[in-house]
Amino acid sequence: MCNMAAYAGAEPAAPILLRLIAAQEGYGGGHFTGLATIHEGRLHVAKVVGDCATLIRETPAAELPGTVGIIHSRTPSAPLQEWAQPFLAWNDQVAYQANGSQGVFKGTVDYDAIYDRLRAQGASFRSEVPREVKSYPLLANGHSVHTSDLLGGLIADNHVRLGLDLAAAMRAGVSEAPSEIAALAVSAREPASVSAIRLGTPLMWGYREGAGYLATSALAFAEEGLAGIQPVPAGCSAVLTASGLDCRPFSGRLGRTCPVRPWPEVCRILDEVLADGEPHHVGGLAKALNGLWPAEYLSESVMLAYEYVRIECLAGRLDVIRSEVPASRPGAKAPQWRFVRRKDG
Structure with missing residues (x-):
């Protein structure tokens, strides 16, 4: 599976995020790498088909401004740069990324209906290609769109057009199009935080004075000098800031987690x-x-x-x-x- 990380604090985010993903990419990613930060009301994004070293070498990723951001490293797929995560929504207000699969929710989501509704609202999808891409839904028009790009668009619509805060927009989006995922998003309108979802797929929280971290595996935190490490509770949404992690559980099927870890x-x-x-x-x-x-x-x-x-x-x-x-x-x-x-x- 893919790997990802997030940071919210007072230090430049990009070098920290690159360090966090370089410490994880060999466990499941390394084929595509991307980074998004927030600075002065804008999202700054860099991504490549390639590993973390390629991202640093071929883009200005290490110099992206801001002290809050997310990063992603993903598994093999067609070598299309726009299929690297995170996905920047058409309105440039939300960057979204996810790990995992449809899992137990496979076959329950009408991706064509979501695509058609968002297109009617003026949305476009940077990952859209006029052919099938293996392992991803084929739309009725014969095109493929990465499911995270589609869900990111849905979240951006909830956030910008409907006026929901980013965490609520993510909860609404994932409730409409559920998967067994962990997901991270940042908004140009919420410059001090990262919003997250964890539905079974791993996501770990690390913290120290004045800084918060998220990563697929706590192996990423080995060199960070953190005061503590905890799993983000399964079946919940969360908001990461420099001062802590605020979690809210889902109800129903999305929140149905095993009461005892074996x-x-x-x-x-x-x-x-x-x-x-x-x-x-x-x-x-x-x-x-x-x-x-x-x-x-x-x-x-x-x-x-x-x-x-x-x-x-x-x-x-x-x-x-x-x-x-x-x-x-x-x-x-x-x-x-x-x-x-x-x-x-």
């Missing part, structure tokens, strides 16, 4: 998987946990796999094997990192 079973299963001494990707470790969540609950298998490997790495019982694989960008390589049990661990 941590002992997670440790037993992953101890057994890693006992073979072979390198394992975090996605494979998460799949080994899938049966632990009843179908009526949002699964937290990826988050607990990430937390297991973080704890084991900190304890010196796992090593990270870093390699490269062919990237979505022709002729390029993308990082791939896997975990292996240390022989003395």
Whole structure:
């Protein structure tokens, strides 16, 4: 799965965000990278088909102004730059990004109806292409639009035309078009905060005096000197500021989370998987946990796999094997990192 991060504080956001994504991209991203910051009432965006180093080398990402922002690194797909996240809405007021999949909500969303309604309001979609893109919905007109671009447009419409604050706009958008995701968004109209959604897919909160952080995995926080780290509660929306994280749970199906995390079973299963001494990707470790969540609950298998490997790495019982694989960008390589049990661990 993809990786992402957010920062809200007093320091320049771009260098921190780049550091956070560089610490995660090999766990599931590295094929596309993008960054958005807020400064003086404007959103500033840079993105590429490529890894974090490519983003720094080919764009002014490291110099984007502002002390609040979001960043994303994604998995393989067609090498289209506008399919990198975050997605800037047509009105230039909202940048939105997400990780995850439709999951248990697959087949429940009428993407054509959302597309048609937003087009009637004057919306356009930067990711739209006149052909099918594998793994994404094919619209009735024969075009494909990245689902996060479509949802970002819906959120921007809720926020700007309907006048909802960004957190409420995200809640309304995700309620209409649910998926098993974690999502982050920033608004030019709300310069001091990042709005977030977590529906099962991992999202961790870190904090220190005067600064707040979010990341797919707390492995991203290793060099940040944080005072504390906590998971963002599953099945909720949240607003990150420099002073804290304000969370609000969803009701109904979107808020249906397992009341007890099966941590002992997670440790037993992953101890057994890693006992073979072979390198394992975090996605494979998460799949080994899938049966632990009843179908009526949002699964937290990826988050607990990430937390297991973080704890084991900190304890010196796992090593990270870093390699490269062919990237979505022709002729390029993308990082791939896997975990292996240390022989003395």
